[in-house]
Amino acid sequence: MQTFKALLTSASSSNQLTALGELLYQCHYSYSACGLGSDGTDRLVHLVQELQHSAASKSEGGTLYGAKITGGGSGGTVCVIGKNCLKSSEQIIELQKRYKKATGYLPFIFEGSSPGAGKFGYLKIRRRATPRKVDSYGDINAALAEK
Template sequence: MGRQMIKAAASNLLSQSLASVSTPQQGDGVNSDEFEEHGMELLKAESSLNYLCNLSPHRYEAVYAKNLPECIAGEGFIDKYTDHNDTVTVIDPKCAYAVKAPTKHPIYENFRVMAFKALLTAAKTDEQLSALGELMYQCHYSYNDCGIGSDGTDRLVNLVQEMQHRRSSNGQSSSLFGAKITGGGSGGSVCVIGRNCIRSSEEILEIQRRYKAATGYLPLIFEGSSPGAGKFGYLRLRRRVSSADGNMKQEA
């Protein structure tokens, strides 16, 4: 819904810009053809936006954020925008839908991922780990703002924060720096970033014990990275035509 609203707003702004540039001089006598051309190119791209992650955070905040509603009734959205052009969901006219948080999340999340990737190439320092951890925390809470988090993953992330801040308040350097919900989403797994040392492993074990003491459930700990297809191989799907009925089938 948010993407559709942004596209509609961009189309409206583009129409206004096209009308304004038909006059070569602005009221202050300054020719702004070059500025308007640059602005119109952005608006053209935004009026046909395929993915929210293609919109930069600064552009979102500068042009669109202030006009997006926190939520909207399905009936109101349909009346104004007709459809959201999503092939896997159907708008219920009687339901209310969150708009602003789910729109903002992929825009900022794409930036966070790019920043995270760039930081991985930086010098291995506590400042690097702190920045990586902060991006993970931001991701977690942005995801929660969309209404698709879980109590269990929130508790684990909070325990990581408590461990991190407890160390800092005692004048000790922290071994854990950040955490976020991960896996398939909506609960299940939390990814934690920390220093590769015995202390971080001990702190993870303490978090595991504290979680069980509070909930009765013992979280499983996955450590390191899987060798993936390099060790386990892969399956290749090939299409074939059955000579009996002519139907296309897939086989591994």
């Protein structure tokens, strides 16, 4: 995580962005290997890699660097790291078209970022303890009675 944070906060060169993208790919494939991913997100990440490594992208200077599943788990959203330029937007639209052609579903594209929970705030939920009156052997006796 420290390497990822350092690359993210200081990514100014193509080499740094490439390293950041590689970390995203590694995180994604580790996540999927644990059984938490989905076919849809795996397909999207693979399509980003295809676009990144295509002959046209290499000759024109690539603008996409990596991708990984994001969110609460088991699919749905993929984060793609790319340069902030028209070429990246065009590649994302191409990715969307390829995904639709392969699956019949047109993925929704979110751009940019939100300020996050730091600006929005959060709710803290506290669990209330329910008082129980049990003698010192009550739990053991109850467990024995169930058998």
